[in-house]
Amino acid sequence: MNWEEMKIDQPTVMTMLERSMEKDRLAHAYIFEGMRGAGKKAAAVLLSKSLFCQQKIKSAPCGNCAECRRIDHGNHPDVMLVEPEGATIKKAQVESLQKEFTYKGMEAGLKVYIVNEADKMTASAANSLLKFLEEPESPTLALLLTENTHFMLDTIISRSQKVTFAPPPLKKRTAIYIEKGFSEAAASLLARLPDQIAGEYAEERKDWIVHGRTLVIQLVEEVHHRPQQMLLTIQEKWLAHFTDRKELDIGLDLLLFWYRDLLAVKHKKDNLAYPDQVDKLEQDALQMSEREVAQRLQQILEAKRRLRANVNAQLLMEQLLLRLQEGS
Ligand SMILES: [Zn+2]
Structure with missing residues (x-):
C-alpha cells in the first residue's frame, strides 16, 4: 500500500502525520491504536520510509529507492521492527533493540523502531522500553502498535501521542x-x-x-x-x-x-x-x-x-x- 492509498483508508491519521512532518514536529513516541487490519503496521512502515526516502514527493515515499527497499525488506539499519515471539514480547527483545541502537548511536541520525502488538510486552519488557523512551541515546522515533491501549502501562501511554485508526472495512x-x-x-x-x-x-x-x-x-x-x-x-x-x-x-x-x-x-x-x-x-x-x-x-x-x-x-x-x- 502506498501513501495515497493509505490516505484513502485513514485520512485523519495520515493528514495528521503529514502536517507534523511538514512542520518538523513529529512526537518522539506514538501509539497507533486501532482494530485488526486497520493498517497500523502499513502506516508505521510508510512513515519510516518517508523519514528516510531519498526521492519522496511531499510526504509520500517513493517506494523504489535504496532506503525504501531496505525498509520494505526489513534490513534497514536504522529501522527496527519488534513483534511477539510466541504469545509475548520479552524483555530480551527490547534489550536487543536497545543494544543495537546504542551501538549504532555513534553515527548520528534518526532511529525508528516499530513495536507491533505492543500490548503483548511482558511487564519487564514494558519497563525496559519505558526507560528507553525516557532516555534515548540519539534522536529516536517509537511507533507502538496496539489493538488494546488499556493493556499498556500508563507510564508508556503518558509519554506517547495516541493516534486512533478508523476501523477497517x-x-x-x-x-x-x-x-x-x-x-x-x-x-x-x-x-x-x-x-x-x-x-x-x-x-x-x-x-x-x-x-x-x-x-x-x-x-x-x-x-x-x-x-x-x-x-x-x-x-x-x-x-x-x-x-x-x-x-x-x-x-x-x-x-x-x-x-x-x-x-x-x-x-x-x-x-x-x-x-x-x-x-x-x-x-x-x-x-x-x-x-x-x-x-x-x-x-x-x-x-x-x-x-x-x-x-x-x-x-x-x-x-x-x-x-x-x-x-x-
Ligand atoms: Zn524512497
Missing part, C-alpha cells in the same frame, strides 16, 4: 476470504481475526476455524440454555481444540464476536460475525439487556487478559463460563 475483508473459497460463515470470522493468524489458519488449517466456530455456537447455547453441559464441553471439546495459549486466545475472540453480534442485533446492524445464526442471536438478545451483554464482553476481555498471565486454561474457561451464565 470489514465487508471488504470478508469478501476477500469468500473469494478464496471460504463459506460466508468462516469468512466473517477470519475477517475479524488478526491478519497474521487469519492468514495462517486460512492457508494451512481451513477446517480448524470452522470447527472452532461450531464449538462456540454449541458453548453459548449451553451457557444460556443447558448450563449443566458446559463444563463437560470445555473439558472434552474446547481444550482439545484450542490447545495452546495462542489458540485459546482465538477461541476467546470467537466467543467475543458472538456477544458483539448480540449488541449488533439489538441495534439492528448487519455485517455479523455469525451471519447464519441470526435467529439464535435475536432470541438471546431478547433475554439480555444491553448492559448485561456489555458486562459479558468485559468478562471475556478480562479472561483474555488473564490468559496472558499464564493461568490454568481449564480454570480460566470454567470461571468465565460461570460468569457468562450468571451475568455478574
Whole structure:
C-alpha cells in the first residue's frame, strides 16, 4: 500500500502525520491504536520510509529507492521492527533493540523502531522500553502498535501521542476470504481475526476455524440454555481444540464476536460475525439487556487478559463460563 492509498483508508491519521512532518514536529513516541487490519503496521512502515526516502514527493515515499527497499525488506539499519515471539514480547527483545541502537548511536541520525502488538510486552519488557523512551541515546522515533491501549502501562501511554485508526472495512475483508473459497460463515470470522493468524489458519488449517466456530455456537447455547453441559464441553471439546495459549486466545475472540453480534442485533446492524445464526442471536438478545451483554464482553476481555498471565486454561474457561451464565 502506498501513501495515497493509505490516505484513502485513514485520512485523519495520515493528514495528521503529514502536517507534523511538514512542520518538523513529529512526537518522539506514538501509539497507533486501532482494530485488526486497520493498517497500523502499513502506516508505521510508510512513515519510516518517508523519514528516510531519498526521492519522496511531499510526504509520500517513493517506494523504489535504496532506503525504501531496505525498509520494505526489513534490513534497514536504522529501522527496527519488534513483534511477539510466541504469545509475548520479552524483555530480551527490547534489550536487543536497545543494544543495537546504542551501538549504532555513534553515527548520528534518526532511529525508528516499530513495536507491533505492543500490548503483548511482558511487564519487564514494558519497563525496559519505558526507560528507553525516557532516555534515548540519539534522536529516536517509537511507533507502538496496539489493538488494546488499556493493556499498556500508563507510564508508556503518558509519554506517547495516541493516534486512533478508523476501523477497517470489514465487508471488504470478508469478501476477500469468500473469494478464496471460504463459506460466508468462516469468512466473517477470519475477517475479524488478526491478519497474521487469519492468514495462517486460512492457508494451512481451513477446517480448524470452522470447527472452532461450531464449538462456540454449541458453548453459548449451553451457557444460556443447558448450563449443566458446559463444563463437560470445555473439558472434552474446547481444550482439545484450542490447545495452546495462542489458540485459546482465538477461541476467546470467537466467543467475543458472538456477544458483539448480540449488541449488533439489538441495534439492528448487519455485517455479523455469525451471519447464519441470526435467529439464535435475536432470541438471546431478547433475554439480555444491553448492559448485561456489555458486562459479558468485559468478562471475556478480562479472561483474555488473564490468559496472558499464564493461568490454568481449564480454570480460566470454567470461571468465565460461570460468569457468562450468571451475568455478574
Ligand atoms: Zn524512497
